[in-house]
Amino acid sequence: MLTTKKYLEVHGIKPSLQRMAVMDYLFKHRTHPTAEEIFNALYPSIPTLSRTTVYNTLKLLVEQGAALGLDIDDKQIHYDGDTS
Numbered sequence: 001m002l003t004t005k006k007y008l009e010v011h012g013i014k015p016s017l018q019r020m021a022v023m024d025y026l027f028k029h030r031t032h033p034t035a036e037e038i039f040n041a042l043y044p045s046i047p048t049l050s051r052t053t054v055y056n057t058l059k060l061l062v063e064q065g066a067a068l069g070l071d072i073d074d075k076q077i078h079y080d081g082d083t084s
Contacts, residue, residue, distance in 0.1 A: 011066040018049055022057045026067055026081030034076045 008015040021042050025033070033041075039054045056058050058079055061067035068080040 019057050032078035065081040
C-alpha cells in the first residue's frame, strides 16, 4: 500500500501536513465522516488547523479522485477515502 504522502502525489496533490492528516483520517476511519467530524478529531493535535482548510482539502481530494464525497443526507456531505 502507498504511503499517504505518495497517495496524494499520485493524485496530483501537493502533500502538506494538513492534507496528509485529513487523508490519513479518511483511511483510518471508514465511518464516512463529515468535514466537521474530521476537524474536531484533528484539531487537538493540529491547533493551527482551520475548518476552511479541512473543507478546502476535502474538496481538493474529491476533485482529484483521492476521496469520495457521499451525499448521504440533505445537510452534510460525508467523505470516504476508499475510492475502489
